[in-house]
Amino acid sequence: MKIKAYKKDAEYTYTLGVFETIELLKNKPELVWRVYIKSNSYKNSGLKIIAQICQEQHIELIESDHTIEKLSKKENCFAIAVIKKYQMTLQEGNHVVLVNPGDMGNMGTIMRTMLGFHYRNLAIIRPGVDIFDPRVLRSSMGAIFHLRVEYFDSFADYIERFPDHDIYPLMLKGAKNIHQVQKDPKRNHSLIFGNESSGLPDDYLDYGQSIFIPHSHQIDSLNLSMALGITLAHFSKDEFKDRTVL
Amino acid sequence: MKIKAYKKDAEYTYTLGVFETIELLKNKPELVWRVYIKSNSYKNSGLKIIAQICQEQHIELIESDHTIEKLSKKENCFAIAVIKKYQMTLQEGNHVVLVNPGDMGNMGTIMRTMLGFHYRNLAIIRPGVDIFDPRVLRSSMGAIFHLRVEYFDSFADYIERFPDHDIYPLMLKGAKNIHQVQKDPKRNHSLIFGNESSGLPDDYLDYGQSIFIPHSHQIDSLNLSMALGITLAHFSKDEFKDRTVL
Numbered sequence: 001m002k003i004k005a006y007k008k009d010a011e012y013t014y015t016l017g018v019f020e021t022i023e024l025l026k027n028k029p030e031l032v033w034r035v036y037i038k039s040n041s042y043k044n045s046g047l048k049i050i051a052q053i054c055q056e057q058h059i060e061l062i063e064s065d066h067t068i069e070k071l072s073k074k075e076n077c078f079a080i081a082v083i084k085k086y087q088m089t090l091q092e093g094n095h096v097v098l099v100n101p102g103d104m105g106n107m108g109t110i111m112r113t114m115l116g117f118h119y120r121n122l123a124i125i126r127p128g129v130d131i132f133d134p135r136v137l138r139s140s141m142g143a144i145f146h147l148r149v150e151y152f153d154s155f156a157d158y159i160e161r162f163p164d165h166d167i168y169p170l171m172l173k174g175a176k177n178i179h180q181v182q183k184d185p186k187r188n189h190s191l192i193f194g195n196e197s198s199g200l201p202d203d204y205l206d207y208g209q210s211i212f213i214p215h216s217h218q219i220d221s222l223n224l225s226m227a228l229g230i231t232l233a234h235f236s237k238d239e240f241k242d243r244t245v246l
Numbered sequence: 247m248k249i250k251a252y253k254k255d256a257e258y259t260y261t262l263g264v265f266e267t268i269e270l271l272k273n274k275p276e277l278v279w280r281v282y283i284k285s286n287s288y289k290n291s292g293l294k295i296i297a298q299i300c301q302e303q304h305i306e307l308i309e310s311d312h313t314i315e316k317l318s319k320k321e322n323c324f325a326i327a328v329i330k331k332y333q334m335t336l337q338e339g340n341h342v343v344l345v346n347p348g349d350m351g352n353m354g355t356i357m358r359t360m361l362g363f364h365y366r367n368l369a370i371i372r373p374g375v376d377i378f379d380p381r382v383l384r385s386s387m388g389a390i391f392h393l394r395v396e397y398f399d400s401f402a403d404y405i406e407r408f409p410d411h412d413i414y415p416l417m418l419k420g421a422k423n424i425h426q427v428q429k430d431p432k433r434n435h436s437l438i439f440g441n442e443s444s445g446l447p448d449d450y451l452d453y454g455q456s457i458f459i460p461h462s463h464q465i466d467s468l469n470l471s472m473a474l475g476i477t478l479a480h481f482s483k484d485e486f487k488d489r490t491v492l
Contacts, residue, residue, distance in 0.1 A: 113472055180487070219361050
């Protein structure tokens with residue numbers, strides 16, 4: 001079977017790069033159909049690891065400069081793993097909810113930051129970026145393989161599934177300064193963020209406790225991933241504040 | 247005089263886009279040599295503002311689709327302002343110091359975040375990205391025109407100029423958890439960040455109070471702009487924590 005350039009409705013997707021491919025092989029080897037590597041690149045220590053895992057897991061490993069060039073369109077890609085797309089279902093715990101996210105590059109940063117602060121469940125309210133796009137896989141540097149991501153047709157659908165979560169929509173018009181917000185450590189919470197350009201619509205003011213991050217008026221807003229990072233750091237602080245080393 | 251594509255050693259640089267051009271004209275009109283706009287685009291409300299400021303400030307305004315296409319390489323650019331590069335000198339106050347930053351896209355996010363938390367002085371220790379690159383101007387969305395940015399050949403040179411600052415290097419090996427750090431509100435501080443890939447070298451542990459941002463071990467590190475945003479939000483919290491609206 002020939003692997004074609006990624007399309008949203010394809011059954012498979014692929015990693016582009018050694019680091020992401022190793023993360024995938026370590027975390028979800030059962031999803032991998034096949035791995036392509038560049039010829040004559042066994043000096044790359046990452047490729048040795050890839051070859052070893054493929055052998056242990058009986059995954060087909062093919063040297064094909066042609067396939068790598070076709071899919072990556074870049075010279076500096078040495079490995080590609082083709083994987084079957086998979087369905088994920090959110091579990092209980094603290095959630096991040098992105099309403100209509102549009103930026104692929106942001107998505108990777110967001111996933112890595114979530115993982116950094118122990119958020120492992122991501123809800124995406126449609127329409128939203130395709131998390132299986134190879135560009136998202138790449139920008140997440142493998143973080144996606146540690147998360148559960150589920151799409152919902154509407155925020156109402158999401159709320160119906162998780163009626164007991166404390167809901168915190170992040171909005172410029174939010175009712176409460178984040179520095180004055182204390183989460184209830186006994187309850188699960190959901191942090192809700194809007195689209196990169198337009199933020200959350202006003203009707204989100206009616207859900208739970210809306211929050212703003214105070215900043216100077218010389219900028220319109222913090223960018224989405226920055227707002228998310230600051231919010232996650234705030235909400236997870238109790239877990240991390242007593243550590244004496246990283 | 248014909249305007250050529252940007253080079254690091256050129257005397258001039260240029261904004262690419264309506265928003266950045268307006269920010270520039272509002273904040274530093276004295277630097278602007280000339281503004282180019284696309285023909286037949288006066289329906290764009292931003293271009294009306296540009297035309298008005300150019301008239302008031304006696305700045306040459308030229309319709310030239312050719313120049314815009316040549317410099318922007320994108321179809322959706324409607325205005326370009328050519329400006330003479332300028333020297334800036336840091337002032338007293340709280341500083342951000344970036345040691346060998348390499349990523350143009352990050353730089354814009356960093357500048358916007360600094361402005362969001364009232365940090366107006368940015369030191370860059372060479373080698374570091376060229377802040378006058380049009381891509382930086384673009385990604386900063388005009389924030390650069392509100393900041394002072396100065397290059398230093400070494401961190402020692404920087405320290406010599408600002409010997410009374412409290413120094414906080416951000417490092418994975420940092421000695422203190424950021425959540426346990428209280429700044430002295432009567433003194434100026436400098437927050438020091440390393441390169442996107444390599445961070446700060448170990449010898450920065452000897453300067454001032456080194457700090458780490460605690461996060462899970464499932465990621466190697468937060469990305470630079472994220473670490474910076476979380477740090478700036480922490481250090482400026484006293485200014486913002488009592489606000490009841492954004």
